[in-house]
Amino acid sequence: MKSGVRTIDVKAFIDAERFSLCQWLILxxxxxxxxxxGYDTAAIGFIAPALTHAWGIDKSELGIVMSAALVGLGxxxxFAGPIADRIGRKSVLVVSVASFGIWSLIAASSHTVGSLTIFRFLTGLGLGAAMPNTVALMSEYAPERLRSMAVNVMxxxxxxxxxxGGTASAWLIPHAGWQSVLVLGGVLPLVLALVLIALLPESVQFLVVRSGTHEKIARILKRISPHANLDRCTFVAPVVSSTKSGRRFALALILSKAYRLPTIMLWIAYFTGLIVYYLMTNWMPTLFRDLGFSTEHAMLxxxxxxxxxxxGNPVTGWLMDRVNANRTIVVSYVLVAVxxxxxxxxxxxxxxxxALIFLCGALATSAATSLSSYAAQIYPTEGRSTGVAWMQGVGRLGGVAGSFAGAAMLGLGWHFGDVFTMLAVPALISALATFSIGQRKAASLALQA
Incomplete structure (x- = not known):
């Protein structure tokens, strides 16, 4: 270090400061x-009853449409995780939000199951690129003492x-048709993309491993702590490999010996957790209508x-920060099964x-959310977006499986009670996979003692 030049670890800097207005803006x-x-992902579930009526098709035929966006999400x-670890979180977020807005607008013009399936797949590509990068960006801007809470609140x-989506669909579909739900889901993201260009900062931890970004980092840190003295300093961030290899081999990092087992267990836990989540999200309106509820009542x-x-999200995030992240997720999934x-x-x-649907939502949603927050804590900066993205990408196949399973079970004449009782199995698998990560971590700590 040159004489008189201080080294500032940007992660430690953020951890030591109060949650500023800049971080509130990012949140x-x-x-x-x-x-x-969330609106665009679930839109097909809300318009499904109207589509079956308008197009005169059987509800089981919508399984492929519901799964198309989830395949795109995966x-x-x-693809977006490694790209974001290479070019930055902000650029990928802006492009992804604009992308799913455009394709949602185009999907509103669909007249066949085939065309709607294609447009929902393309919508899903943008949706899938957005989510892991919001997790990575928020994790990197939240102080460690509030990290799980901030990500879960997000x-x-x-x-x-x-x-x-549910409340808007209940009004929009009777008054303006199912297409209006997709139109609204296209216009709002396009407006949001413009706002992101103007206001969203890039991750300072990402900027540290890029050359020529000293002034950008200083400006952002000044927004977090206006009174900080950043003169004659150099910025660093904790890394596990060289800058170059960190950018080139993020996927190799998360599959390396140190991270391989947690990575695979995260994939399994997220996969089976999303079977529960997406089967309920996509098929509940149809299941409730089959029980005799009106379309509006089923949506509500x-x-x-x-x-x-x-x-559930903020409560679970608080417990993860205060008690134990792994144990909190495991207990949540066990309760989901019950x-x-x-x-x-x-x-x-x-x-x-x-009341039970409300509690299921509190626990199933927060458990899946917390896995993303948990993954962001497991992986280092140079592999964080990739680690979260691959977990979500592989896990989305569980959403596809859930959507197809719902269609198959309804096609086979399964009743409401049969469908929900079956969901206890994937919930317990998620609990066991998450538990194994905690056991491995505990064993590693015991060996180091």
Missing amino acids: ILCFCIVTAD LGSV YCGFSVGLIA ISSLFPLGGLL LVALVGHSVGSETTLG
Whole structure:
């Protein structure tokens, strides 16, 4: 180090400061991205009953349409993570938000199952690219003592998007047709993309490993701490490899010996967790309508699921920061298994059914959300977007499986109770996979002692 030149670790700097207005702005912008993502991801579930009526098709035929966006989500996540670790979080976020807005608008012009499937797949590519990068960016701007809480609060936006989709669809579809739901899901992201260009900063931890970014880093850190003295200093961030190899081999990093088992277990946990989440999200309106609810009533009671997520996400994030992240997720998934089994046997009481759906939403949503937050803590900066993105990309196949499973079970004549009782199995698998990560970590610490 040159005489008189200080070294500032940007992660330690952020950890030591209060949560500033700059970080609140980042949280709000990421929250809006996730809200738009949630709305567009779930839109097909809300318009499904109207589509079956308008096009005269069987509900089982919509399985491929519901899965198309999830396939796109998986591929978008897989490709966007390494790209973001190479070129930055902000650029990928702006392009992805604009992309799913454009394709949602185009999807509104669909007249066949085939065309809607293609457009939903392309919408999903943008949706998948957005989510892991909001997790990475928020994780890198949140102080360690608040990291899980901040990411989970950000993820509440997904539930807000689902609630907005349910309530908006209940009014829009009878008055303006199913197409209006997709149009709204296209216009709002395009407006948001412009806001992101103007206001969203790049990750300072990412900028540290780029040359010629000293002034940018200083400006951002000054926004976090206006009174900090950043004269005659150099910025660093913790890394596990050289800058060059970190950028080139992020995927090799998350599959290296040190990270391989946690990576695979995260993939399994997220895969089976999303079977539960997306089967409920996509098929609840149809299942409730089959029970005798009106279309509007089915959508509104289904909205209790994401409403529960609004409560569950911050509570789970708080527990992860204060108690134990791994144990919190494991217990959440065990409780999900119990609750979905209870939902399957509560058809006779609408009040009990609504309460259980709310609790299922609180735990299933927060458990899946917390896996993203947990993954962001496991991986280092140069592999963080890739690690979260690949977990989400592989996990989205669980969403595809959930959508197809819902279509298959309904096609086979399965009843409401049968479908929900089956969901206890993937929930327990998620709990076991997450538990194994904690056991490995505990064993590693014991060996080091």
